[in-house]
Amino acid sequence: MVTHTDRRNNLSLDSLNFFLADVRDGLGPYLAIYLLAVHHWEPASIGLVMTLAGIAALVTQTPAGALVDNTRSKRAVIAIAALLVTGSCVVLPFVTSFSLVAITQALSAAAASVFAPAISAITLGITGPRAFTRRTGRNETFNHAGNACAALLAGGFAYLFGPVAVFYLMAAMALCSVIAVSFVDANAINHDLARGLDPSDATHAKAPSGLAVLLTNKALLMFAICCALFHLANAAMLPLVSQKLAQVNLQMATPLTSACIVAAQLVMVPVALLVGAKADVWGRKPLLLAGFLILPLRGVLYTLSADPYWLVAVQMLDGVGAGIFGALFPVVVKDLTLGTGHFNISLGALSTVFGLGAALSASVAGIVLQEAGYNAAFLTLAVIAGVAFVLLWLAVPETLPRVGNIEPVLQPEEERFG
Known part of the structure; x- marks a missing residue:
């Protein structure tokens, strides 16, 4: 009963x-536009600020x-981090020195790093393992919807009020x-479940395993390598597409890049819903393999045409691959x-x-692009993505737990939150 x-x-x-969708990802390109257009910073200084935030x-x-894992005040952690991000956004229009801008962005990035694990922990603590997959898919659905909405609002507000409006939107x-x-509801969060303790183990509340167990978890380590290769191949694709769009039509490059982002986010919404609904039925690995396979396909398709609409259409496939990965990670x-x-x-x-x-x-x-051109860069990323796909296929097992591994008492939670 609900x-x-x-x-x-x-x-x-x-x-x-x-609401956290845009906050988690930071100001990113909006900060670069603001510092360039309003304060006339050198590109090298802008890049250094963004690098420091990334570090x-x-x-x-x-x-x-x-x-x-160790706090029972998970809601407070999110609230404090969100307030720190708010503060860094609000003060940014009033600071111009490199050091102060760098400090605000580093602080914001550090605070934002708690959002993903805290949301996952609260979700797992409320739903339990059985309903976690469906609820995570729903989390990702609203995350992508928030990203798409924020991108549209940021574009509109920046057009009407200038780049500074984006900071107040994020705040x-x-x-x-x-x-x-x-x-x-704080009382609805089971903090033992939230940190991944097994509800079927009668001794789980006494002694979590040592951290060394993670380093001996071969499947987890191989999955980490696959994730690293996936993002090594994926992260540069949209910037390369943006540069290629600028070469074709400089005036339309920014609107088309925004269209790429919004379109991909909108595609991720139904994909995340599908993954949340079916990952407990079809298994994790078939869906992950599908998501990983799309990435090398994108890399190859980008080389077939320089037409702007073709590039935008291919970029929409990112919504499928990234949507699957985000929901299943x-x-x-x-x-x-x-x-x-x-x-x-x-x-x-x-x-x-x-x-x-x-x-x-x-x-x-960038190195491949400078030496051999856009097609070579896209194909290099496609090869890296292909290696990630093969490694996932051969080295990472299906992780869907057997029904018998989960305590039956959690079934009512599945009915309520699924």
Whole structure:
């Protein structure tokens, strides 16, 4: 039976994922546009600020996961982080020095690193393992809807009020996320389940395993490598497409790039819903393989034509691949760490690994682009994606747990939250 509290928690999680969507990803290209157009910064200085923010995010991912594993104040962690992001956005229009801008963005990136593990932890703590997959798919659905909405609003506000409007939009969304998380019932969160302890183990509450167990988890390590290769291949594709669009039609490059982003996010919405509904039926691996296979296909298709509409259409496939990956990533990590008590630190550690892959992607693509051109760069990324697909196929097992591995008492949670 679905209670009022269950409905409130569902709506609160929906709202939280929607409003945090843009906040989790940071200002990104909007910051670059603002610093270039308003303060006339040199591109090298802009790149350095964004690099420092990226490093701050990478360094804090794993500690953020450890914090979420060990705290019983998960809602407060999200609220404090959202307020820090809000503050960094609000003060940014009033600071112009390199050091102050760099500090605000590094602080914002570090704070934002807690959002993904904290949301996953609250979700798992409320739903239990059986209903986690469907609820995670729903989380991702609202995340992508929020990203698409934020991109449209940012474009409209920036056109009407200038680039600075984007900062206030992000601050408003961060404040809305604080309100949303405050409506999650704290008593509904089982903190043992939230950190990945096995509910079927009678001794689970006494002693989570040592962190060394994660380093001996071969399947988890291989999945981490696959994730790193996936993002090494994927992260540079949209920037390459944007550059190619600029070569074809400089005036339309920005609108078409925005169209690429919004279209991909809109595609991710039904994909995430499908994954949430079917991953417990079809298994994780077939869906993951489909998502990984789309990436090398995209790389090859980009080389077939320079027509702007063709490039935008191919970029929409990113909505399928990234939509599958985003919905299944926390589910697979949950499967592989169930019983260890280190679910969230594992999420943080794997996020760090694939973040490094994403950070290196632009450098690899840029070197190939400079030496051999766009087609060679796309094909290089496609080959890396192909290696990730083969490695996932051969080295990562199906992680869908057998029904007997999950305590039957959790079935009512599945009915309420699925």
